[in-house]
Amino acid sequence: MPSVSSKEKLKIRSLELPLTERFLKAREDFPSLRRVDNGVQLAYLDGPAGTQVPQQVIDAMSRYYATSNANTHGCFITSKETDALLEEARCTAAVFLGTPDSSTISFGANMTTLTFSLSRAIGRTLQDGDEVVISQLDHEANRGPWLTLRERGVVIKEIPVRPNATLDEEEMRSVITERTKLVAIGMSSNAFGTVNNVELARELSANVGAWLFLDAVHYAPHFSIDVQKLDTDFLVCSAYKFYGPHVGMLYSRKGLLEHLETDRLRTQDPTAPFRMETGTLNHAAIVGVRAAIDYLASFGEGSTERERLVTAMNRIASYEHSLAASLYAELGRIAGVTVCGVAFDDPHRAPTVSFTLDGKTPEEICTRMAEHGICVWDGHFYAIRPMEVLGLLEQGGVTRVGISLYNTSEEIERLLETVRLIASEN
Ligand SMILES: Cc1ncc(COP(=O)(O)O)c(C=O)c1O
Structure with missing residues (x-):
């Protein structure tokens, strides 16, 4: 910090x-x-x-290694400090994404790894002939993990990209149908800077009872995010794109993860958000995520961290x-x-x-x-x-x-x- x-x-x-x-x-x-x-x-x-x-993030990470480095859930001081620092980082990440609930935030190695884990878990709920909608504009990390579901008989449909690097919204309307179980689209293109109409994707997916998964990796460094306003089911981003270390973050709507059979050990905490977190995480980097979000907030003003973050962004x-x-x-x-x-x-x-x-x-x-x-x-x-x-x-x-x-x-x-x-x- x-x-x-x-x-x-x-x-x-x-x-x-x-x-x-x-x-x-x-x-x-x-x-x-x-x-x-x-x-x-x-x-x-x-x-x-x-x-x-920034130096503030580098200092927070070095300070963690110099004073509090330990594994989690131990009886001794540095382990207790690690538990507290990880929970503080989770709370700050929740504020960054616009939710008061830190149990909706899971950390992981990066966006791609989290998305693969989630696609395997969601895949276990899908049946032959169910459909998942992805887009032609997206980074492969928001396509490849969903494309693997074809092995289970899931049909993948693509929203086409137009020559000006925007998504074809008319086609979006027609590919999302009663058979759609999930719509996975990017908020912004890392190749062309396009910002997609994710409100439309939410409306169309909600109409047919499908989940919405948003890739906010390219969006998060440039605009504030409000998962409640977006009404999204899942959202992923990566702190190394917004002045932090190499850590991925997944938001899952409260109550959703518990319905999913995630890859996990019998020794692992089965509750959200830990249900998605396998093995020992990169503690120092997660401490750095908090420092990066605090750093962003320092460009804003207001009486709460959220207000400072929104004005800063x-x-x-x-x-x-x-x-x-x-x-x-x-x-x-x-x-x-x-x-x-x-x-x-x-x-x-x-x-x-x-x-x-x-x-x-x-x-x-x-x-x-x-x-x-x-x-x-x-x-x-x-x-x-x-x-x-x-x-x-x-x-x-x-x-x-x-x-x-x-x-x-x-x-x-x-x-x-x-x-x-x-x-x-x-
Ligand atoms: C839009 C977008 N999505 C996903 C990713 C993958 O992120 P990560 O490196 O955290 O797996 C990137 C990385 O460049 C990206 O730009």
């Missing part, structure tokens, strides 16, 4: 400064932003693959949106560049901008960017299905630029200059 004094300092700073300066100042919290390669300071525009970590969204919108517009002006996905006139658009450049593969572009100290990704980022459908896979996918709260307009300008340079070499 960050010490009270550093938390207070952050809070005061965030109230005093205008938006841009507040985020510029936040850069001091991230030691890795000082990293220099080939004499150039690195510009981390790779947030969708994992964000950098709104500020983060607005700051990132302005950088991403100008990046999207400027990239579109470079000859030979095709920018993917929908425009930034919708404020609810994740700040992730992908593009292709005639005559250069995404790998060539990213290699050249790296020479200029710019960290960006090429390829399909495991969102391989939309790349296939949109005909982008054969050319090596796309180049993806992700904006995080520590990015600056200077970094965007540096990136644009480099793209202009690469384009001019064609």
